[in-house]
Amino acid sequence: MIQSKELQGAAVGVFDSGVGGLTVAREIMRQIPNEKIVYFGDTARVPYGSKSQDTVTRYSRQIVRFLRTQDVKAIVVACNTASAYALDSLEKEIDIPIIGVVKPGARVAAEVTRNGKIGVIGTEGTIGSQIYTDFIHNINPDAKVTGKACPLFVPLVEEGLLQDPVTDEIASRYLTELIDIGIDTLILGCTHYPLIRSTVGRIMGEEVTLVNPAYETAAELKKLLTDCNLLNPQAPALGDNKYKFYVSDGAEKFKRFANSIIKYGILSAKTIQIEEY
Amino acid sequence: MIQSKELQGAAVGVFDSGVGGLTVAREIMRQIPNEKIVYFGDTARVPYGSKSQDTVTRYSRQIVRFLRTQDVKAIVVACNTASAYALDSLEKEIDIPIIGVVKPGARVAAEVTRNGKIGVIGTEGTIGSQIYTDFIHNINPDAKVTGKACPLFVPLVEEGLLQDPVTDEIASRYLTELIDIGIDTLILGCTHYPLIRSTVGRIMGEEVTLVNPAYETAAELKKLLTDCNLLNPQAPALGDNKYKFYVSDGAEKFKRFANSIIKYGILSAKTIQIEEY
Numbered sequence: 424m425i426q427s428k429e430l431q432g433a434a435v436g437v438f439d440s441g442v443g444g445l446t447v448a449r450e451i452m453r454q455i456p457n458e459k460i461v462y463f464g465d466t467a468r469v470p471y472g473s474k475s476q477d478t479v480t481r482y483s484r485q486i487v488r489f490l491r492t493q494d495v496k497a498i499v500v501a502c503n504t505a506s507a508y509a510l511d512s513l514e515k516e517i518d519i520p521i522i523g524v525v526k527p528g529a530r531v532a533a534e535v536t537r538n539g540k541i542g543v544i545g546t547e548g549t550i551g552s553q554i555y556t557d558f559i560h561n562i563n564p565d566a567k568v569t570g571k572a573c574p575l576f577v578p579l580v581e582e583g584l585l586q587d588p589v590t591d592e593i594a595s596r597y598l599t600e601l602i603d604i605g606i607d608t609l610i611l612g613c614t615h616y617p618l619i620r621s622t623v624g625r626i627m628g629e630e631v632t633l634v635n636p637a638y639e640t641a642a643e644l645k646k647l648l649t650d651c652n653l654l655n656p657q658a659p660a661l662g663d664n665k666y667k668f669y670v671s672d673g674a675e676k677f678k679r680f681a682n683s684i685i686k687y688g689i690l691s692a693k694t695i696q697i698e699e700y
Numbered sequence: 701m702i703q704s705k706e707l708q709g710a711a712v713g714v715f716d717s718g719v720g721g722l723t724v725a726r727e728i729m730r731q732i733p734n735e736k737i738v739y740f741g742d743t744a745r746v747p748y749g750s751k752s753q754d755t756v757t758r759y760s761r762q763i764v765r766f767l768r769t770q771d772v773k774a775i776v777v778a779c780n781t782a783s784a785y786a787l788d789s790l791e792k793e794i795d796i797p798i799i800g801v802v803k804p805g806a807r808v809a810a811e812v813t814r815n816g817k818i819g820v821i822g823t824e825g826t827i828g829s830q831i832y833t834d835f836i837h838n839i840n841p842d843a844k845v846t847g848k849a850c851p852l853f854v855p856l857v858e859e860g861l862l863q864d865p866v867t868d869e870i871a872s873r874y875l876t877e878l879i880d881i882g883i884d885t886l887i888l889g890c891t892h893y894p895l896i897r898s899t900v901g902r903i904m905g906e907e908v909t910l911v912n913p914a915y916e917t918a919a920e921l922k923k924l925l926t927d928c929n930l931l932n933p934q935a936p937a938l939g940d941n942k943y944k945f946y947v948s949d950g951a952e953k954f955k956r957f958a959n960s961i962i963k964y965g966i967l968s969a970k971t972i973q974i975e976e977y
Contacts, residue, residue, distance in 0.1 A: 467755045468745050478744045478949045578855040589869055672755045698975050 426652045432659070434459035434667070435644065436495035438486045441469035442677060443577070443614030444501030445684045447524060450641035451499070452666070452687055455648070457655040460666050461493045465697060467671035470577060471504040472546025472613070479548065483509035487517060488700040489669070496653050499644055500524065503545050503612050503636070507552040520647055525549075527643040528610050528636030529558035535632050536608040539566045542601040544623075545612030547572045555612060569604055573597045573613075580615045581680075590622055598626050610634045618684075668692040703929045709936070711736035711944070712921065713772035715763045718746035719954060720854070720891030721778030722961045724801060727918035728776070729943070729964055732925070734932040737943050738770045742974060744948035747854060748781040749823025749890070756825065760786035764794060765977040766946070773930050776921055777801065780822050780889050780913070784829040797924055802826075804920040805887050805913030806835035810843060812909050813885040819878040819908075820847045821900075822889030823854070832889060846881055850874045850890075857892045858957075867899055875903050887911045895961075945969040 437448050441464045448462050463486055465471075471479045483505045490498055497520040500506045500513070506523025513521055532541050532555075543555040550570040559566050575593050584590045601609065609631055611617055617635050624633055648654045659665045666687065670677045674692040681692065714725050718741045725739050740763055742748075748756050760782045767775055774797040777783045777790070783800025790798055809818050809832075820832040827847040836843050852870050861867045878886065886908055888894055894912050901910055925931040936942045943964065947954045951969040958969065 467751060473950075474744060475950050575855055575859055578852055582851055589866055592866055592869075673750075673752050 436490035447501035527639035710773035713767035724778035804916035
């Protein structure tokens with residue numbers, strides 16, 4: 424497939440309900456550093472995890488329309504809930520590659536489990552949708568998949584309690600059930616969770632493999648762009664705005680949080696009215 | 701002022717970012733049981749507490765437009781953040797009485813304090829706006845008002861951890877500063893907080909008076925309706941739909957939570973698309 428240099432040089436669109444998807448953007452920056460990124464965080468309507476499929480799909484459609492105005496060459500749905508609820512609809516509606524974070528995470532989990540017992544932690548929406556279970560069963564119909572919603576993890580992370588006895592206590596409660604079942608693989612099925620990976624890992628023990636869909640998604644994006652001949656062959660010119668960040672509310676607050684996660688220097692974040700798209 | 705029976709029989713509109721305002725609706729039901737209520741909870745965009753003034757004001761305007769379609773005779777902004785950020789604008793834009801929860805709570809706190817040291821707990825938005833401080837200073841310029849944002853209280857309440865060691869621990873951390881200052885009066889400046897009133901009360905000690913703006917707001921509403929001759933002189937007819945509940949997302953989930961707070965039996969909750977107003 425021959426693609427124009429202009430198309431190869433276009434940005435990848437990445438979106439999330441808020442700041443969580445920055446863990447995915449960070450992996451893309453690490454694994455395919457030539458790529459430009461336009462990131463959108465829906466901070467005016469965050470969180471998605473407790474909202475319905477209809478609402479999350481409507482919001483996701485608006486965001487895709489916004490990202491298309493930025494001439495992106497591909498889109499990454501860097502939010503587990505939106506991937507679970509909206510990706511199927513979005514895929515049918517657009518003519519550029521779009522991937523979510525669920526399938527890459529599910530595939531790796533299905534591959535690395537030894538005893539076939541896989542745990543998934545995520546928001547109410549992601550867990551309730553059973554989407555990780557469905558994808559894993561497509562690959563390994565015998566796998567026993569147990570989901571556990573962990574609604575307090577996102578607020579605890581956003582409050583900055585990454586290493587804290589309270590987070591330990593809450594994590595222990597949420598994870599006991601998965602330990603008792605004897606899972607050997609645990610999917611961190613929400614983009615905030617890699618930020619408390621060490622807590623989760625300590626509680627689960629060394630024998631349990633933690634799967635971070637952010638890492639797998641960046642790897643899948645690299646493969647997809649390569650297959651479609653859409654990889655940017657060269658780094659953007661100096662002075663070119665490589666990473667652009669948009670939010671629907673609170674650009675300054677977003678910038679502070681983002682700069683604590685991403686060490687590449689976020690020059691600016693702009694607020695847009697996402698309902699208008 | 702002479703008012704028609706039709707106007708007196710109209711409902712009071714009550715709105716909140718989600719379920720929290722039900723503690724205000726509950727007080728209205730208790731204190732003025734003849735009044736019909738149309739409640740709107742913005743569950744598609746909840747929470748407001750971490751969002752900007754512009755966004756909260758835009759959302760509040762849409763909700764007021766929706767409530768007007770229900771022919772309400774007065775509106776209660778049953779959300780501290782919306783009261784803090786949007787009430788000033790809303791008051792100028794409509795021609796029916798509208799009250800928030802901040803002023804009634806501030807007035808009572810200014811009245812009951814003995815040592816002039818008042819604490820306020822609330823969302824980031826409410827505390828950052830300094831609105832309680834401003835209202836209290838209007839009444840008592842010498843009062844020393846200390847605000848403390850408690851972002852984890854809402855998720856802890858929504859997770860149902862009303863009586864729990866984790867909630868105790870988090871509350872102790874948030875409240876230490878206020879204990880050290882020696883406040884004798886504490887405003888529960890977020891509609892969720894009355895649900896953990898006993899935890900907060902135990903930590904603060906018996907000497908500290910807890911002010912619940914929900915109670916004061918219902919009392920102020922009763923006075924306002926009386927002054928404007930808008931009180932409903934008789935109970936709505938049996939079979940009349942006395943309490944109506946609308947949300948922007950997840951009506952079933954809202955109903956479950958609402959029925960755990962309000963014991964009057966919530967017959968139905970409907971979902972509407974609030975962005976269209």
